[in-house]
Amino acid sequence: MSDSEDDRPLVKAKSSATISKATDAAMDREVPTHNGVAPGVSMAMGPVTEMDIDEPITNGHAAGSKRKASLGKGKSYKDDSGSDDDDDVPLTKRRKTADSNSDSEDDKPLVKKVVKPIKATAHQIGEDSDDEVPLGVKLQETKAKIEKAAEKEAVKLRKEDKVAESKKKSKKKSSDDEDDDVPLKKKAKPAAKTNGTTKVKKEDSDDDDVPLVRKAPAAKKGKAEAATPKKKGKKDAESPGNEDAEPEEEEYRWWEDTAKGDGTKKWSTLEHNGVIFPPEYEPLPANVSLFYDGKPVKMHAVPEEIAHAFGAMLNSTHNVENPTFQKNFMEDFREALKQNGGAKDKKSGEKVDIKHFDKLDFQHIFNHVDAERQAKKALSAAEKKQKKAEKDAIEAPFLYCTWDGRKQKVGNFRVEPPGLFRGRGEHPKTGKWKKRVSPEQITINIGKEAMVPAPPVGHKWKEIKNDNEGTWLVMWQENVNGNYKYVMLAANSDVKGQSDFKKFEKARELKKHIDKIRKDYHRELKSDVMAERQRATAVYLIDQFALRAGNEKGDDEADTVGCCSLKFEHITLRKPDTVIFDFLGKDSIRFYSEVKVDPQVFKNLKIFKRDPKQDGDDIFDRLTTSALNKHLSNYMPGLTAKVFRTYNASFTMATLLKEMKKAPNAAEQMKDYNDANRKVAILCNHKRTVGAGHATQMEKMDTKIDGMRYQQWRLKQMMLDLDDKLKKKRGAAFFELPEGMTQDWIKEHQASLIEAEKVKITKKFEKENEKLEAEDQKAMKPKELESRLEVVKELESKFKKENKTGKVEAEGKGATVERFETQIEKLEQRIAVARVQSEDRENNKEVALSTSKINYIDPRLTVVFCKKFGVPIEKPFSKTMREKFDWAIKSVDEDWEF
Known part of the structure; x- marks a missing residue:
């Protein structure tokens, strides 16, 4: 136990049950109203560099601050199933760890490189950067507008529900009265059921009786058949000439089956x-060893497998150079050695006591594993195909x-x-x-x-x-x-689809209650009862900043944190209204965010941190996650803290899509979609650190654009070759080298074009030879490749001549000025699209679009966007996402609303 743990009090400090008027008044004098940016917007996210206040403790938690266990170690799978599902899976970005050569591992922060906090830019939310309105204010205006719309929507929906319910009761009463006059034998039989749904005559159906969340969009011409089950086969099994074909299974459109999934029983059969x-471990060959202190050692297969796993990872430096990784590896490796006879010197047979990590040499193991990897890559196409078929x-x-x-x-x-x-x-x-x-x-x-x-x-x-x-x-x-x-x-199964469907329907249901919830928690922010004030503050943070609720952890679990489990050291307050969060969130990902909050919230957090509280003490010491969720369920059945994340993301996206206009082309339309997605991510706090390969990707895109600009210039020179009078007609500027392009750049680019052509021809030759060998035919000789590479030599000669003479000869059959002009226009269009894509990628570098799109934005909104603006669904949804959200793609048209 550390000294800090010995000095800590056995009983944690706890807030008083009530808040006196004197305390409130004293805090009012200490906390002035906010200035500048309005509350409710995350201003920055990322590791902190310099602060004019006490810096939060490294990694967001202090020694000895683990929470008490809330579940016994003997918990069953049912107990475990209550944890967050994969909807909250964060980005798998891992930070590089501290150097392992320090004298003391205990004094070292795990994060090796500290970077500046990420701040949203105007371009990232699709706004002009030269606007005089501060970005924070602009974001807050957007958020305030959306929240106002949400309030109006909630009032409208409740009114519609009330009218629908009144009609339903009136209709039922009328039906009962009529039924009393009908002889018993004449009374209607129950409607027949098919595939879990009830057949109802069209004239007897009344859409007003259907709850809002289940109303189907109005049918359009040519789309009426979409509501009926479809065959998966391309041809009808009963069509002429196909009488003997076996009919394929009907597609199960479960989202139209309103009775499915209401109970706890998930399946009957x-x-x-x-x-x-996985295959059993294969011991290392006799000539491959782990070395300790310069000597090769042999050991039992169990510890050898652990050493083999470490050696195979030597190229993953952010893991193997991590002091925590090394320490934990050594503990388990030494334990395995202890239980399996230890290690011996391969030459002398003497026992070797492996104690120190820095004396271990895994290089021979890594070389062996790497050689196996290369051999696997070097397999012919036929061999790879055979192995895949076997697998x-x-x-x-x-x-x-x-x-x-x-x-x-x-x-x-x-x-x-x-x-x-x-x-x-x-x-x-x-x-x-x-x-x-x-x-x-x-x-x-x-x-x-x-x-x-x-x-x-x-x-x-x-x-x-x-x-x-x-x-x-x-x-x-x-x-x-x-x-x-x-x-x-x-993910594309019926059961998973139903789970997603229910999640988003629950978020849609929250639309009806969000105004009441916000009104109530804003009122309770000033409650005299500490438990109510803490609960209101927690709901505010969850709703406004997308914090997870958080659950208590056992002593042997990672000390990850959510809103209800925030500790004293996880929050730093900076006057007049800035709150700095710094803690380990879900999956031990560091959460750092600077936010502007309502003055009353700032005051409350100051009260919650009052003496005698210190590091390790709970901020919300009179609130638990279960109590919070129980309170929320009073507004609507099944409402929990995490529904707010889905609701806020989906409602924000729905509002922004309504404001979206038709763009000139699909690329610009997708940019508008991504701009809206970015706003959702920023306003809902879905951010990330810049990827390590981002700069390289941007450089490649710039090179691609410059390559197309160079092609345009060459085509213009070919136009001059056909008609030198064009220079006077079109103006000399039209034929000049593009801006930023020099002769040195041209030579370098030409060399890359020559190399690319050479690689392309060689690969094609090798692939054709592999195919011939797989078909037991004679492979082509190297002379054939030399013959094909003559094209590369011709290209090289042509570029040399152009650079020497400064002229570009017209190429191709039937070369005309008009033809070259058409090609130039096509290239201009491609350049415009590429620039939009480049700008889009640059804007995405600090925003986690995929987190919002996969987990929090209702996929039906993306389908509506695609159908409304004629964008192929392949643009926003990858193949995996199309399979996962197949139900969304097939269930709505462009008129559907969240």
Whole structure:
């Protein structure tokens, strides 16, 4: 135990139950009203460099400040399922760690390089930078406008619901009265059900009786058939000439099945084939060794596998040079040696006591692994194809399961291989050994009538369950963090789609209540009861700055933090109204953000930090996550803190899309979409550090644009070659070298064009030869390649002549001035598109667009954007996202509203 822990009081300081008027008045005198930027906007995010106040503790947490455990170690998979789902997965950006040569690891911060805080720019939100209005004010104006719109929308929706409910009651009463006059035998039979939905005659249907969140968009001409199940096959099985074809399974449009998924039972029948285990470890060859103090050592396969894993990672310096990674590796490596006979000198056979990390040499292991990697890359196309076919054949039985009689794709049916845990951010357990998972640790979830998959020979499963309230197929517990790992259905499966659908529908439902919630928490910010004031302040921070609620952690877990679990040292207050957050968030990713807040919130946080509180004490000491969520559920069933993140992102995007205008082309339309996405990310605090490869990517894009400008210049010179009078007609400026382009640059660019052509021809030749060999045909001789490369020599000669004479001869058959002008115009269009894309990428460098788009913005809004502006869905959604959000693509038209 450290000295700081010994000096800490056993009982943590706690806020008083009530707040006196004298305390409120004293704080009012201390905290003036804000100046400049209005509250509710994150001004900067990133590691802090210089501050005129006390700097927050490194890494956002102090020694001995871990929270008490709220769950026992014997928690089941049901207990564990209450944690945040993959909707909150952060970016996997890892920061480089401190140098390992320092004398003391304890005094070293894990972050090696400190950079300036990220600040949003005008271009990043699609605004002009020369505007006199400060960016913070502009952002706040946008946010205030959206919140005002949300308030009006909530009032309107509640009014519509009230009218609909009144109509429903009136109609029911009228129906009951009429039914009393009808003879019993004449009364209508219950409507027939098909595929989980009820067939209703059109004239009996009344859209007013349908809740707003379930109303279907009005059908348009040519789109009426979209609401009916479709065949997946290209041709109808019953079409002429195709009588014998087997009809394919009908597409299940579950989003039209309103009765599905209301209960806790998730399936009735479930069949699957279990999991695939990773291959067993293959010991190193006799000529490859781990070296200790200059001597090759041999050991049991168990510790050798751990050493092999470290040696294979030598090129991953941000891991292997991390002192925490090294320390944890050594602990587990030495323990494995201790349990398996230790290590011996390969030559003398004497026992070797491995104690010091800096005496270990993994280079021979890395060289061996790297040689294997290169050999794999060097395989011919035919060999790669064969290996893939073999792998696919092994995996085929595990790809799909049968869920309630329907074939569903399984997400990840492979058991995690053993390896060194990396973690995200600054995880304290990075470098720990993830042990090999055995069948005896595996729990299978399957239908009662289904055949249980057979375990590997000589093994047995830990347990067989028939849990139809769970959506998992297989489960095991890993040893590093004690987390439960699950095999689930794929992202594009019905079950996952329904989960996403319900999440976004819940956010849509919040629209009806958001004004009441905001009105209530603003009122309670001044409550005399401490618990109410803390709760109101927490809801304010969650709603305005997208903070996660946070859960208590056990002593053996990473000390990650959310709003309700913020400690004294995680918040720094800077007068008059700036709050600086600095803590380890989800997955140990450092969260740093400077925000302007409401003066009352600033005053409250000052009260929550009053003496005798100190580092390690809770800010919200009279609030828990469960109590907060219970309070929120009073507004609407199922409302929790994390719904605000989805709601704020989706409602903001919906508002911005309504204001969007038609652009000249798809590239500029996508830029407008990304500008809106960026505003969502900035206003909802979805930011990131600049990627390591960003500068290189931008340089490549600039080179591509310059290359097209050079092509334009050459075409203009060819026009002069055909008609030298054009210089006088069009003006000399039209034919001059583009700005910033020199003769030296031209020669360098020409050399790159020559090399690129050479590589292209050579690769094509090699690929054709591989194909011939795969078909048992005679390969082409090297002379054929030499013949093809004559084109490269001709190109080189042509460039030399152009540079010498200063003239470019017209190329191609039927060369005309008009033809070259057409080519120049096409290049101009391509340059314009490339510049838009370049600007877009530059603006994206500090904003996490994908976080918002994948997890928080309702995908149906993106579908509406594409249909409204004629943009291909492939532009905003990758193939994986199109599969994941297939339900969204098929369920709405351009008139749908969030």
